[in-house]
Amino acid sequence: xxxxxxxxxxxxxxxxxxxxxxxxWDVRQQDQxxxxxxxxxxxxxxxxxLEEQEKKRLSV
Numbered sequence: 634x635x636x637x638x639x640x641x642x643x644x645x646x647x648x649x650x651x652x653x654x655x656x657x658w659d660v661r662q663q664d665q666x667x668x669x670x671x672x673x674x675x676x677x678x679x680x681x682x683l684e685e686q687e688k689k690r691l692s693v
Contacts, residue, residue, distance in 0.1 A: 634687045636680045637661045638673070 641657040650657065658676035660668035662683055670676040 634684070635661075635663060636683050636687075638676045638680050640673070641669075 637660070639659050639661070641659050643651055646655075646657055655671065656673075658670045658673050659666055660670070660676050660680050660683070667683070668676065668679050670679065
């Protein structure tokens with residue numbers, strides 16, 4: 634399973650978000666968007682949770 638965290642680029646956010654200097658972090662699992670966060674640390678935590686759940690699922 635592949636879980637990635639990336640900052641959303643300006644081409645994929647609203648003009649208001651850009652004007653307010655808001656960052657959005659995307660979490661993708663198998664290339665599917667599964668979460669959006671305003672803080673990278675929250676996105677990283679969620680990605681780690683997804684990876685842990687997958688490890689548990691595979692070990693059963």
